[in-house]
Amino acid sequence: MPPVSRGVVHGWLRHDKKFPHVWCPGCGLGVLLGSLVRAMITLGLDKNNVALVAGIGCTGRLPVYVDVGSVHATHGRALTFATGVKLAKPELAVITVMGDGDATAIGGNHLIHAARRNMDLTAIIVNNQNYGMTGGQYSPTTPLGARASTATYGNIEPPLDISALCMAAGAGFVARSTVYHVTQLDDLLAQAISHRGFGVVEVLSPCHTNFGRQNKLGSQIDMMRAFKEQAVRVERWAKLDGARRAGRFPIGVLARRDEDTTYLEAYGAMVERAMAQGREGQS
Numbered sequence: 647m648p649p650v651s652r653g654v655v656h657g658w659l660r661h662d663k664k665f666p667h668v669w670c671p672g673c674g675l676g677v678l679l680g681s682l683v684r685a686m687i688t689l690g691l692d693k694n695n696v697a698l699v700a701g702i703g704c705t706g707r708l709p710v711y712v713d714v715g716s717v718h719a720t721h722g723r724a725l726t727f728a729t730g731v732k733l734a735k736p737e738l739a740v741i742t743v744m745g746d747g748d749a750t751a752i753g754g755n756h757l758i759h760a761a762r763r764n765m766d767l768t769a770i771i772v773n774n775q776n777y778g779m780t781g782g783q784y785s786p787t788t789p790l791g792a793r794a795s796t797a798t799y800g801n802i803e804p805p806l807d808i809s810a811l812c813m814a815a816g817a818g819f820v821a822r823s824t825v826y827h828v829t830q831l832d833d834l835l836a837q838a839i840s841h842r843g844f845g846v847v848e849v850l851s852p853c854h855t856n857f858g859r860q861n862k863l864g865s866q867i868d869m870m871r872a873f874k875e876q877a878v879r880v881e882r883w884a885k886l887d888g889a890r891r892a893g894r895f896p897i898g899v900l901a902r903r904d905e906d907t908t909y910l911e912a913y914g915a916m917v918e919r920a921m922a923q924g925r926e927g928q929s
């Protein structure tokens with residue numbers, strides 16, 4: 647993607663006393679904010695034709711800083727609000743931003759069914775492996791054995807693979823990246839937003855304040871560097887055997903399916919059939 651100047655990004659941010667932002671030093675959410683704005687600019691989107699929809703949690707704060715229409719929805723329900731916005735205003739690019747707890751615990755059912763419908767939305771799911779805003783409780787993505795404020799002797803539950811869940815449920819586009827891989831993240835967000843149908847990007851992001859401290863993962867920078875060690879581009883991932891995959895994860899486009907009819911197209915066709923039947927009944 648061509649570079650986007652800081653001045654242009656600045657023009658997409660809200661400056662009416664919203665900054666400095668509320669996120670902790672070293673949190674990856676600021677990186678994601680920059681990536682998302684650059685992706686929208688690169689796609690040539692009009693600020694008046696974008697809607698950001700968020701749930702609750704640290705990630706849910708993100709739309710506050712962007713100068714577009716936004717909805718701060720209830721916990722776990724970002725995709726339901728976004729579905730309503732898209733059906734009412736199909737011309738809008740509707741982008742949801744959710745944390746791992748928001749999207750896959752209380753909102754897990756909505757995530758599965760938005761993917762199954764191949765709903766015309768973008769879902770950005772920030773995976774920081776815990777509930778950050780409320781004090782570091784374990785979430786569905788907390789690794790086995792990791793400590794959390796509600797798992798002080800180590801988490802006994804295996805973690806959920808967000809991207810695998812979305813692929814299995816039928817999402818047309820699924821990608822994963824980290825806030826360390828910024829150039830790739832810009833590109834994957836742009837691909838997801840421009841995808842016809844349900845586009846998901848899982849974004850690994852450090853929560854040093856809770857998950858990092860509780861698990862003695864070092865500084866914020868150490869946590870970012872860990873992503874560099876653990877993340878493997880999908881082209882290389884296919885060549886790794888099981889032993890070399892241990893403790894690592896693939897990044898890049900994990901699934902893409904372009905040929906399906908999207909939900910909006912199917913919905914529009916159904917409305918046409920209903921109207922034609924109504925006209926026949928009147929004649």
Ligand code: SF4
Pocket residue numbers: 668669670672673674675704774778779852853854855856
């Ligand atoms: Fe980021 Fe964690 Fe702080 Fe929330 S609590 S802003 S996720 S570092």
